[in-house]
Amino acid sequence: MTETLIDRRARLMGPNVPTFYRRPVHLVRGQGVWLWDADGTRYLDCYNNVPHVGHGHPRVVQAICDQAARLNTHTRYLHELVLDYLDRLTATLGHGISQGIMVCTGSEANDIALRMAQAVTGATGIIATDNTYHGNTAAVSALSTRRPPIGGRPAHVRLVPAPDSLRPLGGSREGQAAAFAAHVQAAIDDLAAAGHELSGLILCPVLANEGLPEVEPGFFGPALAAVRAAGGIVIADEVQPGFGRMGNHFWGHDALGFAPDVVTVGKPMANGHPVGAVLARPAVMAAFRNAFGYFNTFGGNPVSAAACLAVLDVLRDEGLVDQAARTAAHALDRMRALRHPALAQVRAAGLFLAMELVADDALTPHPALAEEVVERLRDRGFLMGRIGRQQHILKVRPPMPWGIDHADLFFDALQQVLDEVTP
Amino acid sequence: MTETLIDRRARLMGPNVPTFYRRPVHLVRGQGVWLWDADGTRYLDCYNNVPHVGHGHPRVVQAICDQAARLNTHTRYLHELVLDYLDRLTATLGHGISQGIMVCTGSEANDIALRMAQAVTGATGIIATDNTYHGNTAAVSALSTRRPPIGGRPAHVRLVPAPDSLRPLGGSREGQAAAFAAHVQAAIDDLAAAGHELSGLILCPVLANEGLPEVEPGFFGPALAAVRAAGGIVIADEVQPGFGRMGNHFWGHDALGFAPDVVTVGKPMANGHPVGAVLARPAVMAAFRNAFGYFNTFGGNPVSAAACLAVLDVLRDEGLVDQAARTAAHALDRMRALRHPALAQVRAAGLFLAMELVADDALTPHPALAEEVVERLRDRGFLMGRIGRQQHILKVRPPMPWGIDHADLFFDALQQVLDEVTP
Missing domain, CATH: 3.90.1150.10 (Aspartate Aminotransferase, domain 1)
Known part of the structure; x- marks a missing residue:
């Protein structure tokens, strides 16, 4: 048989x-x-x-083939392509976000982003929604409701109720932004009471895994103000909304009208080639780079960079x-x-x-x-x-x-x- | 300028x-x-x-090009190539290691391996040497001496003195295996005293980052016996010695004559395409898979599998x-x-x-x-x-x-x- x-x-x-x-x-x-x-x-x-x-896009395939035949090394050597890509990618970003670390998956990107928040703040408390997914490493899975970590959720993590269009927080659609912010503030207070100061909040700008509730521009304003007042930073996980999917904006956070400190990307950026990245303002990047000697063997290799560049080319030319x-x-x-x-x-x-x-x-x-x-x-x-x-x-x-x-x-x-x- | x-x-x-x-x-x-x-x-x-x-090996490049043009999806769909690869890769392994999880980096592989040890044992204590590097995720960097984690080393980690050919543990080359085992036992005891039972020990079979000290077959026997007696599992990080580099054996742990429970691989396996894997015995795999719903979007995609298969083909044919x-x-x-x-x-x-x-x-x-x-x-x-x-x-x-x-x-x-x- x-x-x-x-x-x-x-x-x-x-x-x-x-x-x-x-x-x-x-x-x-x-x-x-x-x-x-x-x-x-x-x-x-x-x-x-x-x-x-699009599956098997010939320009992306050709870029991968050409560069794989020519050279595939790592960022301990100098190479133009990873720099060309970071130049073009950061040019799509506002809010002073001008630097990046290339990695291989969105999970690796979020794993770094959490440590950036720690490096900037000296704290570990982190907030996410209670119906999200940001990746599969041990650190990032601590935020997941669908894939909770082995051994239970760590003490420095708080999950706040996700907004919902049909069953709005606070009982009314008009009051949902304030109700969400109140939950975030309660989580900040609860973390502090448990001895964990806030490092930041991570969210998908369109709350994709939460069910894509209707959140208009400005919705996150009160919640993010609470995060910043507590000294935390804001991480936008753009794995799903990023790279033009919003149509009217290249990035989800711009469609929603807020300014993150860190942006993480993954899945769509190289059309299937294993690539992710963390993008940040220089002060945030410096805090992380100086606290931790990060190196990723495959991250930013010339073939991955070529694939990433081809995706940007196709988005533009088509x-x-x-x-x-x-x-x-x-x-x-x-x-x-x-x-x-x-x-x-x-x-x-x-x-x-x-x-x-x-x-x-x-x-x-x-x-x-x-x-x-x-x-x-x-x-x-x-x-x-x-x-x-x-x-x-x-x-x-x-x-x-x-x-x-x-x-x-x-x-x-x-x-x-x-x-x-x-x- | x-x-x-x-x-x-x-x-x-x-x-x-x-x-x-x-x-x-x-x-x-x-x-x-x-x-x-x-x-x-x-x-x-x-x-x-x-x-x-070899850089730009034409057979690996061609395998990547052909498959990238044909299809690049993920393991939520059925596809032969990832299975063909796991069949061939596990056939090179003994010790009952017959199953795998494909990921994108050695860091992701070790991040999973640590959780496999936790899932099998219900414990978190982990031992590595004091001059090693197993990757860059938050969890794995906790083991690193060269890249210590932000915020300090977690309480469930113990680093034991690495063997050294010129300055042998215990003062003599003959006594070094026993001295290493004594350090491992002391770490196990110290973890237990701190309330952390042992989940396992992770090591590179040839102690590459430690400086490649002379460790003959059987060297790790006493240390690994101590780990197993305490209920822990053994993780062999084969990122450096694996895939035939030993010459006389395909795997470092076979060259060193020990039987790991988990083998992790990365860098060389796809000649630069971002791939890693965790290989384990079915009981270990089941413990992890049942404790955590792991899925890696890029891991095991058909292009990565094609690149991996081409590397095995070239190793054999050349x-x-x-x-x-x-x-x-x-x-x-x-x-x-x-x-x-x-x-x-x-x-x-x-x-x-x-x-x-x-x-x-x-x-x-x-x-x-x-x-x-x-x-x-x-x-x-x-x-x-x-x-x-x-x-x-x-x-x-x-x-x-x-x-x-x-x-x-x-x-x-x-x-x-x-x-x-x-x-």
């Missing part, structure tokens, strides 16, 4: 290594916004943000940020026209869409329905995912070349599936 | 980002064991272990492990024939060579002389480095295609430099 891929995974990777979907997809090829499985079935990619400028804004506007219209009794709210942050499903008038989350919708779309050739506290919110976060035609294909199929699962 | 690359680095990366050499090398091209700088000067690479099968053994034997002869009054001892672990320089009969380390030798060799077109407690030991750890001719070129130049710097 032939060993299946699923059996091989269990044998070689061990238990508890989930795949997406009840019938996992065995992909063999990708191009642009399309993926093909081993049977030749084509899928529209509606949620992968790693292939930011006008993908403006296109994301146009596609997002159309997708929002289509999303608002969806009909299903369980569809409680639809929300968007640029080309990142969320559709929240509830089971009743009490707004009880309906993860089973969300799962069923995702599975049926998979069977129709559309790959999408779920977010939110109970994984009851449909997530669409496609590669940036997703256009209006792709949005129409997807929403036509989604409405058909929603009709199928209407009671 | 044109901004130099060094100025640009300071502007874009911040302070305290060292380069190698007084006059940093600006490399632009690499091929096999050779590197070229921007002026066209050629260098023999005598210490970079990342380009394991007979590089056997060649390393032959080159190492010749290099050892050449090394033993070196003449300089400060040259206290030469040592080798396969194709990893160490030459220890001392200032006097009291065996005072002589880092200034080691630095001078390295700088003069750089000026002659040979790139090498230093290791040891005071960076006073010359390090040669070349790409695996380094042959007898390369060794001769290098040792001829080294002897000339040693003659120049003879008082």
Whole structure:
């Protein structure tokens, strides 16, 4: 009997290594916004943000091939490409953020960012939301609600209730920003009472894993003021909203109108090549660099830098940020026209869409329905995912070349599936 | 005035980002064991272990190009390549180690390994040597002597004195294994007295950063017996000795004759593509996987797996492990024939060579002389480095295609430099 891929995974990777979907997809090829499985079935990619400028983009592939054949070393030698990239990347950033450390994953970036906060403040207290994910290292997983750390959460971490569009903190949408800030202040006070002064707060500017609640520009103002008043710094985890996905802004924090001290990036920046980075103001960078002799063997190598530069080139030359804004506007219209009794709210942050499903008038989350919708779309050739506290919110976060035609294909199929699962 | 690359680095990366050499090398091209700088000067690479099968090896480059053009996703989908690689890699391992987690760096691998020890034992106490480096995450840097963690070393870490060939623990070379074991036992007892039961011990099988002291097969037996008696597990950090560098064995722990529970790998495994892995016995893997829902976005992606497979192909098809053994034997002869009054001892672990320089009969380390030798060799077109407690030991750890001719070129130049710097 032939060993299946699923059996091989269990044998070689061990238990508890989930795949997406009840019938996992065995992909063999990708191009642009399309993926093909081993049977030749084509899928529209509606949620992968790693292939930011499209699967297998020829310019990114060529940049990797050319540089890999020429030279791949590390930053103990001089090389232009990592500097060219940091020059161009920091040029997209305001708020005095002009320096960076190149690493290999968003997890490594956030692991550094937490230490930057410690180095700047001399303190360790750190605040995140109670429904977030910032990565998988031991230090960063301490912030995770979905993947809590082995041995329990450390004493210097406080998780504050995440904003929610349907069930706003403080009981009203108008009062949610103040209520969130009050939770942050309470966490600061609680940390101090336990002997942990504040080093900072880390958040995804669009609260992606929290379910993409509606947070307008200025929403975080009161909370961040409390952080700064306590001496802490603000870390914006831009792994999901960054690199133009917002359409109207290159960065999530600019779309939300706040000024972080540190920005971390990962997944989309090199279209799948393993790259992440931490970007900071010089004073923050100096505090970290002088406290810790950080070196990352693969970080900022010429091949990674070439891949990163190619992604910026493609974003610019193909006008993908403006296109994301146009596609997002159309997708929002289509999303608002969806009909299903369980569809409680639809929300968007640029080309990142969320559709929240509830089971009743009490707004009880309906993860089973969300799962069923995702599975049926998979069977129709559309790959999408779920977010939110109970994984009851449909997530669409496609590669940036997703256009209006792709949005129409997807929403036509989604409405058909929603009709199928209407009671 | 044109901004130099060094100025640009300071502007874009911040302070305290060292380069190698007084006059940093600006490399632009690499091929096999050779590197070229921007002026066209050629260098023999005598210490970079990342380009394991040679800079820009065409088969590795082609594997990356082909797969990057075809598909680059993640392990939430099924794909053969990551499984093919884990099958082939674990086939090189004994001791029941048959499963793996693919990550992006050796640091990520060790960060997981520490948590595996915690998951297996329910304890957190961890032991390393007092002159080691296992990576740069917050958790792993807690073990580092050269890069101590911000805020000081955590209470669950104990660093034991590293073995030393010239200044053996316990006062005699014969007694050093027992003396090392006694230090490990004392650390176990000290941890327990402080309320930290033992989770494990992590070490590089050849003690590379410690200066490559002579440790024969069986050396670690007594120390590891103490670890196991206390319930701890043994983590072998194979980032430096692994993948055939020992010549007579594919893995350092097999050359040293001990059976680890966890093996971590990084730098050489994909010839510069950012890849690392944690390999473990199924019971250890299950303990971790069930305690923590680990997922690494880039880890085990098809492009990384293709690069890893190509490295194994090249090692096999070009007979590089056997060649390393032959080159190492010749290099050892050449090394033993070196003449300089400060040259206290030469040592080798396969194709990893160490030459220890001392200032006097009291065996005072002589880092200034080691630095001078390295700088003069750089000026002659040979790139090498230093290791040891005071960076006073010359390090040669070349790409695996380094042959007898390369060794001769290098040792001829080294002897000339040693003659120049003879008082």
